Structures are given as C-alpha cells and as structure tokens.
Amino acid sequence: MHLWARPWRSRWVRLSLLSSLVLGLLLVSTGVAGAQATLPSPKSTQAEDILELYYIVFGVGAAIFVIVEAMIIFVALRYRRKDGDELPPQIHGNTMAEIVWTGIPTIIVVIIFAISYVVLEDVTSGPAEGENVVTVDVTGRQWAWSFAYGTPIGAQTTSALSHNPEDESLQVDDPDAFTSFSRIRLGAEHMRVLEIDGNRLTVARAIDGTVTQTHAPGTPIDSLFNGTEIRQEERLGGATPTPVVTVPVGTTVRFDISSEDVIHAFYTPQFLYKIDATPGRINTMWVKVTEAGFYESQCAEFCGREHARMLFTVNALPQAEFDAWFEAKSSASVVEPPPDGDGTDDGDGTDDGDAAVRGRQLFFANGCQACHGDQGEGFIGPTLAQTSFTIDQVIQQYRTPRNLMPPFSADRVSDAEVADIHAWLQTLPLPATIVPGEGTP
Numbered sequence: 001m002h003l004w005a006r007p008w009r010s011r012w013v014r015l016s017l018l019s020s021l022v023l024g025l026l027l028v029s030t031g032v033a034g035a036q037a038t039l040p041s042p043k044s045t046q047a048e049d050i051l052e053l054y055y056i057v058f059g060v061g062a063a064i065f066v067i068v069e070a071m072i073i074f075v076a077l078r079y080r081r082k083d084g085d086e087l088p089p090q091i092h093g094n095t096m097a098e099i100v101w102t103g104i105p106t107i108i109v110v111i112i113f114a115i116s117y118v119v120l121e122d123v124t125s126g127p128a129e130g131e132n133v134v135t136v137d138v139t140g141r142q143w144a145w146s147f148a149y150g151t152p153i154g155a156q157t158t159s160a161l162s163h164n165p166e167d168e169s170l171q172v173d174d175p176d177a178f179t180s181f182s183r184i185r186l187g188a189e190h191m192r193v194l195e196i197d198g199n200r201l202t203v204a205r206a207i208d209g210t211v212t213q214t215h216a217p218g219t220p221i222d223s224l225f226n227g228t229e230i231r232q233e234e235r236l237g238g239a240t241p242t243p244v245v246t247v248p249v250g251t252t253v254r255f256d257i258s259s260e261d262v263i264h265a266f267y268t269p270q271f272l273y274k275i276d277a278t279p280g281r282i283n284t285m286w287v288k289v290t291e292a293g294f295y296e297s298q299c300a301e302f303c304g305r306e307h308a309r310m311l312f313t314v315n316a317l318p319q320a321e322f323d324a325w326f327e328a329k330s331s332a333s334v335v336e337p338p339p340d341g342d343g344t345d346d347g348d349g350t351d352d353g354d355a356a357v358r359g360r361q362l363f364f365a366n367g368c369q370a371c372h373g374d375q376g377e378g379f380i381g382p383t384l385a386q387t388s389f390t391i392d393q394v395i396q397q398y399r400t401p402r403n404l405m406p407p408f409s410a411d412r413v414s415d416a417e418v419a420d421i422h423a424w425l426q427t428l429p430l431p432a433t434i435v436p437g438e439g440t441p
C-alpha cells in the first residue's frame, strides 16, 4: 500500500513529527531567555566589525543550510519510491562531482578565513601611529576589579631597571616629581616608590600582578592613580556596589588587563569580545566606544566562590566630560605623605605618626587597598577611613571576617600591626561616598 495514504502508520513519519515538536519547543524556549538569546547591540567600532563578521559567517551558513535542505527535500519527494519501481542504476565515483563538492567548500572556507583575518587584525592592532590613546590598567582579583590610570610625571629613568624583580633601585632625572609612596608606571609595569635618596628611588616592583619588565634609561614615568568608582546597581536581584571604569567616547582606549591571583576574564557584552586576565602577563584590549552610557559587564571565567559577583560597569562619557573627570580624579588622588613619625605624641605616650607610617605600609603590603581603596575610601569592602570600630573589633574582623573578606591570621598581621593599620585609618579623610559597613562613621 502507498506510504502517503496513512502517513501516521509509518514509524519514520511519527518519529520526525515528534522530533520537530521537540526542536520547535527548544527553539521557543531560547526566546524565553530574553536579552541573552540575541546578540548585544555593539557600542564600539571594534564590536561593529565583529558583528559584521558574524553576520557574514551566519549568512553563508544560512545560505548553505537552505540550499542543502531544499535539495534534500526536492530529491526525497521527486524521486521517492513508487509502486513497481525497479532498483535505479547504481553509480560509483564521479570525478567531476568530487572536484565540485571539495572545491566549493574550500573556496568558502578560504573566503571566511580571509575576512576573519582582516577583522581580527582590525580589532587587535590598536590605533594608527600618533592617534590619542587612553590607557587603563585593569586588575582582576578574587573577586573584584580595579582600574588605574596614569598621568605623565615629566620625569624619566636615567638608569636601566633589569628584568629581575630583585632589582629595585632606579635613577631618575627629576626626583622632585616623586613623593615616597607615589605609585608609578614604567611601560606597563606598576611600582610603588618606597624611598627617595638623591636621584635614586627604591621601588617595590610588579604590584597588582603586573609582569616585571626591562626598562632602559630614558623610559618615561607615569604617575598612577586609582580611578575605580563605585555605583550602586540593581544586579543579581538586589542592590550591589559595582566597580566602574570610566572611559571617553570616540578616543581609543587601551585596556591593559592582568590578574593578581587566578585567571579571570574581562567581558563587556557590548564590546562583543572578551580577554582573559592572566596572572603574570598583560593582555591588551582595544576599544573605541561609540556611544555614551553605562555598560554592565562581568568576569567571564569561573574563578572561585564569588565569581558570579565579580561585576563591573563601563561608564562611557563624552570626551569633554571624561577630561573633566580625569582632571578631578587625578588631582584628588595625589597621595599626601603620611605623618612623618618624628616622635611627637598626642598625649598617650606613643608616636602616632610612626604607627600611621607603618600602618599604611602594612595596609598596602597585605593588599587591603584592593578591596578597601588606596585611602580606605571603600570599594568592594566598606569605607575604613575613620572607622568607629575599636581595635578589638577590628582584630576580630581580621581573624574571623563576617562575610567576604579573607581572614588574616596573627602570623600574617599581628595584633600590634592591626593597631598600626588602625592608627593610619584614623588619619584618613572621609570620602564623598561612604561604602557602608558595620563600623563606618
């Protein structure tokens, strides 16, 4: 009997009906995911190129799919077996057909390769010679991001600094441009000035996980400042303080991305590509943003317990607003030298200046600034400047943190050192926006 008379009788017809139903449901379910189901709209020139490439590849794929499916359906219907059909002639090997079906895909692959290569070059090669660039140093760590910016300090090295991280002495042409504890950048390497002796600086190298590089005499020096801002955002189903990186619209931004601990990934959906933050090396991402706005972003590499909370936001400002922001931020973050520890005491028999100097060094040596900010202003952790916690409460927080903060045992930070850090925190100015904690004033 003819197959099409009672199609549901056929096992194959029933099977294909069932599978189309399942496939259809799957397809519909992708729509439920909302924004995740479609591509984000591109907000950088690089992202526009990437999207174009995506559409080309998708178009080629879709055309091949349609042609192949149409041919299969046509052949299946037109040449389906009819009652009384004999076995058709069997063909073995056809040189022409083989050349065609090898040649066409090869040509398609070569074309897609060539277009991809051009786009890749475009996206990764940075701006033309002499074009203005804003460099942002991005540091990922469990589980936060921080963003540093540099301003030329007008000084340069007059001696070389070798690749060896033990090499910590550096001669400069203008020592007056530095204060002890200035944070500087040579090439892409971060350092902190520990001591100034005539023209010689003693530095702590490779902070923020930056790779140690070689610096020839004549290397220009930038003064670095922490440009991370905090914004209260409705994400993860609640209000979350999220670190913000500020960039200009229309000027190429160079993100130098690194990590202090494990591998993270810097990902802004509207840029349409992501770059790993790898400890011990710097990966660069070029972006020329096309439209002002806040772009919600996140770590895109599973990096531990709080990975899902490792959010950040790109704040793209029109050039003039960015310049004003940069100006204000860089001058506000000139770090005043700490009390000099000259032996004066305020009546309690201790030299508070001295304690504050040590406290500040300990604060940075233990990486507290990563979560609490260079000036204890607060970031992923609460504002610590002028904390109303007693020393005992602070010690308790260090040994057994209430929540996210990693514990610091007594052999890492002794009770006496906690007291020094506490003394320094009391000397700090209160920031304009307080990140709340239990001991914030």
Ligand SMILES: [Cu+2]
Pocket (backbone or CB within 6 Å): 140, 141, 143, 263, 264, 265, 299, 300, 301, 302, 303, 307, 310
């Ligand atoms: Cu991460």
